[in-house]
Amino acid sequence: xxxxxxxxxxxxxxxxxSGPAGYTAAxxxxxxxxxxxxxxxxxxxxxxxITTDVENYPGFPDGLMGPDMMVLFRKQAERFGTRVVExxxxxxxxxxxxxxxxxxxxxxxxxxxxIATGAVAKWIGVPGxxxxxxxxxxxxxxxxxxxxxxxxxxxxxxxxxxxxxANFLTRHASKVYVVHRRDQLRASKIMQQRAFDNAKIxxxxxxxxxxxxxxxxxxxxxxxxxxxxARNGETREMPIDGVFIAIGHxxxxxxFKDCLDMxxxxxxxxxxxxxxxxxxxxxxxxxxxxxxxxxxxxxAGTGCMAAIEAERFLEAEGDxx
Ligand code: NAP
Numbered sequence: 001x002x003x004x005x006x007x008x009x010x011x012x013x014x015x016x017x018s019g020p021a022g023y024t025a026a027x028x029x030x031x032x033x034x035x036x037x038x039x040x041x042x043x044x045x046x047x048x049x050i051t052t053d054v055e056n057y058p059g060f061p062d063g064l065m066g067p068d069m070m071v072l073f074r075k076q077a078e079r080f081g082t083r084v085v086e087x088x089x090x091x092x093x094x095x096x097x098x099x100x101x102x103x104x105x106x107x108x109x110x111x112x113x114x115i116a117t118g119a120v121a122k123w124i125g126v127p128g129x130x131x132x133x134x135x136x137x138x139x140x141x142x143x144x145x146x147x148x149x150x151x152x153x154x155x156x157x158x159x160x161x162x163x164x165x166a167n168f169l170t171r172h173a174s175k176v177y178v179v180h181r182r183d184q185l186r187a188s189k190i191m192q193q194r195a196f197d198n199a200k201i202x203x204x205x206x207x208x209x210x211x212x213x214x215x216x217x218x219x220x221x222x223x224x225x226x227x228x229x230a231r232n233g234e235t236r237e238m239p240i241d242g243v244f245i246a247i248g249h250x251x252x253x254x255x256f257k258d259c260l261d262m263x264x265x266x267x268x269x270x271x272x273x274x275x276x277x278x279x280x281x282x283x284x285x286x287x288x289x290x291x292x293x294x295x296x297x298x299x300a301g302t303g304c305m306a307a308i309e310a311e312r313f314l315e316a317e318g319d320x321x
Contacts, residue, residue, distance in 0.1 A: 010098045010109045011037050013310050015082075016089050017116030017252075019046025020296045021286025023073035023082075024303030025114045025310075030080035032311045037110070038077070039103065041252075042088045045070035046118045047287075048296060055146060057296055069296075094259040094279055111317070112281040112310040115268065116303060117252040119287035119294065123245055124156065128212030128222075136222030137212055137243045141165040142295065144242075148173045153242035154225060156209050158182065162246035163191035169244065170200040177240070179204045181230050204238075206230040212243055251288050260284075267291045275306040283309050 013029050015022050018040035029036035048066035055063035078084060093100030098109040121139030123129055129137055138144040145168055153173045155166045158180035169176045183205040185192050195201050211226040224239040251266045260277050261269040268289045270276055275283040283306040286299035
């Protein structure tokens with residue numbers, strides 16, 4: 001019986017993921033006449049699809065909405081011939097070349113692969129958290145802190161991310177409460193001390209987020225939170241303007257756990273100042289390999305790097321190898 005894959009041409013480059021990294025890699029690969037094939041993944045557009053205004057992407061002085069931005073990214077990649085397939089890669093086979101990328105039983109083979117699967121912020125999963133996402137609930141202080149000028153916010157979490165977010169938010173907010181479920185922080189000592197020394201930060205210990213409270217009129221916004229005491233289960237309401245969830249991120253790298261090196265948190269390892277992995281012709285861009293910066297502009301930057309590296313790799317190998 002003929003397999004569909006037998007009739008399929010071998011691709012030059014398959015890109016997995018459709019955030020700023022994936023689309024930028026696609027744009028550069030398409031302009032290099034590599035005819036890239038891009039699989040969007042389950043959430044086309046990635047994390048920017050759940051961001052409201054993006055004001056820190058250079059070139060857009062008036063800002064723009066995250067989802068609108070991703071429409072533009074896609075349009076630009078498609079303009080030069082990127083083939084975008086809205087589907088989710090279920091498996092890869094990097095044990096032989098050309099590399100295998102599978103969508104269910106459907107098999108694709110490619111001489112190079114650019115991984116741009118991104119990361120997702122971890123959410124707590126309490127009522128109101130999703131409903132008010134982008135309307136007062138955020139997982140990115142760098143993206144959304146600016147909208148809380150002179151307001152009071154809480155940051156949930158006790159790790160380095162929470163301390164970093166809390167410190168950053170004091171540039172805008174009048175008061176930042178760090179809500180943590182224990183009375184000890186997981187954050188590094190230096191980050192803890194910085195937060196303790198910041199007069200605008202107050203700690204709310206033994207407290208878990210139980211619910212985000214809000215109103216829909218006149219516009220959808222957060223009015224407060226219900227906190228639950230971790231010691232006795234008692235709940236209390238706290239009025240607040242914004243909620244930042246900072247309990248960590250999770251890179252979407254499960255697909256590659258058997259074939260690529262990753263750190264203890266699942267971020268893929270690349271060679272310094274490059275997007276190269278230990279496998280020739282497999283590159284990683286964006287948040288899947290970045291636990292530090294995690295910005296749209298840095299993701300786009302590494303997407304560009306990955307495409308240029310793929311192009312050079314193919315060129316060095318010569319056609320048809
Ligand atoms: P993390 O170290 O795993 O800390 C997560 C925090 O969130 C912990 O305090 C944890 O509480 C809390 N938490 C987890 N699930 C929760 C839930 N469901 N409800 C309430 N609280 C919850 O994650 P991270 O802070 O994102 O840091 C990840 C890694 O990146 C670390 O290695 C960190 O050092 C690094 N990082 C470094 C920097 C920097 O150096 N500038 C900045 C950010 C991150 P418990 O403590 O009770 O478990």
